[in-house]
Structures are given as C-alpha cells and as structure tokens.
Amino acid sequence: MGFFDRLKKGLSKTRENLTHNIERLIIGYADIDDDLIDELEETLLMADVGVHTSETLIAAVRKGIKQKEIRSPEDLIPFLEKEIVRILEEGDDTFRMATHGPTVLLVVGTNGVGKTTTIGKLSAYYRSLGKSVLLAAADTFRAAAIDQLEIWGNRTDAQVVKHAEGSDPAAVVFDAMQAAKARNMDIVIVDTAGRLQTKSNLMQELEKIYRVIGREIAGAPHETLLVLDAGTGQNAISQAELFTKAAPVSGVVLTKLDGTAKGGVTIGIKSQLSIPIKWIGVGEGVEDLRPFRAEDFVNALFLKKEDAGSSS
Numbered sequence: 001m002g003f004f005d006r007l008k009k010g011l012s013k014t015r016e017n018l019t020h021n022i023e024r025l026i027i028g029y030a031d032i033d034d035d036l037i038d039e040l041e042e043t044l045l046m047a048d049v050g051v052h053t054s055e056t057l058i059a060a061v062r063k064g065i066k067q068k069e070i071r072s073p074e075d076l077i078p079f080l081e082k083e084i085v086r087i088l089e090e091g092d093d094t095f096r097m098a099t100h101g102p103t104v105l106l107v108v109g110t111n112g113v114g115k116t117t118t119i120g121k122l123s124a125y126y127r128s129l130g131k132s133v134l135l136a137a138a139d140t141f142r143a144a145a146i147d148q149l150e151i152w153g154n155r156t157d158a159q160v161v162k163h164a165e166g167s168d169p170a171a172v173v174f175d176a177m178q179a180a181k182a183r184n185m186d187i188v189i190v191d192t193a194g195r196l197q198t199k200s201n202l203m204q205e206l207e208k209i210y211r212v213i214g215r216e217i218a219g220a221p222h223e224t225l226l227v228l229d230a231g232t233g234q235n236a237i238s239q240a241e242l243f244t245k246a247a248p249v250s251g252v253v254l255t256k257l258d259g260t261a262k263g264g265v266t267i268g269i270k271s272q273l274s275i276p277i278k279w280i281g282v283g284e285g286v287e288d289l290r291p292f293r294a295e296d297f298v299n300a301l302f303l304k305k306e307d308a309g310s311s312s
Helices: 003-010 012-017 019-027 034-046 051-066 073-089 115-128 143-156 169-182 199-216 234-246 265-273 294-301
Strands: 103-108 133-137 159-161 187-191 223-229 251-255 277-281 289-291
Touching: 003 012, 003 294, 012 019, 012 294, 019 034, 019 073, 034 051, 051 073, 051 265, 073 265, 073 294, 103 115, 103 199, 115 133, 115 143, 115 187, 115 251, 115 277, 115 289, 133 143, 133 169, 143 159, 159 169, 169 187, 169 199, 199 234, 223 234, 223 277, 234 265, 251 265, 265 277
Parallel strands: 103 187, 103 223, 133 159, 133 187, 223 251, 251 277
Antiparallel strands: 277 289
16 A cells, blocks of 8 residues: 555545535535525534634635635635645755764654654654764653663664763764764754653753754754644644744654544644644555645545645
C-alpha cells in the first residue's frame, strides 16, 4: 500500500466527521442561504478546524458567493478543497538543510505525543535515503526516553549519543555536535524533554540547547520540529502556542492522524499559528511518517484521486 492509500485510510474518521457531514448537509439544501452557511460553520467547528479557521473559511465562502464562484450548494465542496489547499500551502514550507556539514533537527513537544517514536521514524526515513544519522538523547529527565531512543538507534542503524539519566541536556547536545562533526554525519536529530516544571524552565533549557547547537554548528538547528498529537484537537494548538513562545518552531510533525476524528486541527494549526505542517503520521509503521503535501492531504480528505506528483 502506497503512502497516499495509507493516508486515505488514516483520515477515515476525520473524513466522516468533516467531509461526509458537509456532503450530508449540502444534500438538504436546494439553494445557498444563511441557514446553510451557519450549519456549514458548525460542521467545521465540530471537526476541530477551530473558531479562527472556521471563520476564515466561512468568510471565503461568502466572498465566493458574492463573486459568483459559488452558485449552488454543490459548488461548496470544490471551493472548500481549493481554500484548504491555499491555507495549507501559504508561506514557506521548504525543509531547511545544511549547505555543508551536519543538518541538525531539534525536536520538541510534550510527553505522550509520540516525540521519541517520531524521531525514530525520522531516522528510518533519512537512513532509507542513504543518509548517516546521529541521535542525541537530550531528554535526560526520563530514563525510558533514553532507552527508547537507543532502541530506535539500533533498529535504524543510527548512532546515539547519550549520558546518564538526570544529566545536563546541554552537555549531551555538546557531545552530539562534536561527534557529528568528527564523524561527518549527515543528519543529527536531538530529542528534548517533553515536560518541565514550569514554562520558564522549558524556555531556559531550550535557550541553552540552542546556544550550544549554534555555537558548535553554524546556522544550526536548521529545523525546530514541534510534535503534536492530532487526537488532542484544539489542545494541540494550545501546546503549539506554548512552544512557539519557548522556541522558534519552524515546522510541525502531526502524529496519530489515523486514530482520530479531529484531523481538522491540521488546517487550524496552519491557519491560526502560521506554522507549516512538515510531516504527518498516519499509523504505527516506520513508513507511516512522511513529508506533508497539502494537495495529497486534501485529496485524501475529500477522497479525490491521487495527483501525479504524489509520493508513494
């Protein structure tokens, strides 16, 4: 099964909650009126698209009606598809890589969102491309996190730099940067603590890690990826707001889309926070984490045929 097919399967609950409800709504109306638009907004809200994003989409619909782009209820779905793609593709979503030396990915997120597993899958992805990978176990607050990262290192044939539980995370990062340069590694992926006692502690630790990375490798970290669990719905946006205050997040990895009806939050994250979705996870398998393509996502959400540019 190619990734597009896995994406379609993974989005089945969200599709039922969002697109199928819109389809059922449209069948009940012969013409577009205020009641239809109100119910459409309610459907978007129920699918965890979020208040801000629902209002943005409804404003676009009203404009589309005024400009005769939407003439009947049947025109609403293709119009929404186009608008959602536009929202998801807005801004710079390119993945930054080092021009020379190691590319450093700093991965942040709360405990329980699948952060360490995501790092393991990222490692597997880059190893499949023939890249050398080094993992830095800088979540030293949980022994399980260090052990789990080491298991992923063995599984994906990636090198791991670790210290004992409770060690200074910045010291782990320093050793990892030194090792990456000495061993000519292509990719370094840094795990970080998912939860500290206070927001100020989180900020201070991330700032320290940033300073160490930037001092050892110019221009690094090249990406700061925030891992969010799609199943938490609007709470994912709250988490994103917290982490964007603590770190310059360059992209989101959205996990567990296959187990939730709240996948509409994908649109909300991009629209409300202007952070690009760069990776999505739609299953437990290593191959179920892949770079995000807005058009693929919308095609899978609305059960359209895969376009020619899609990856398998």
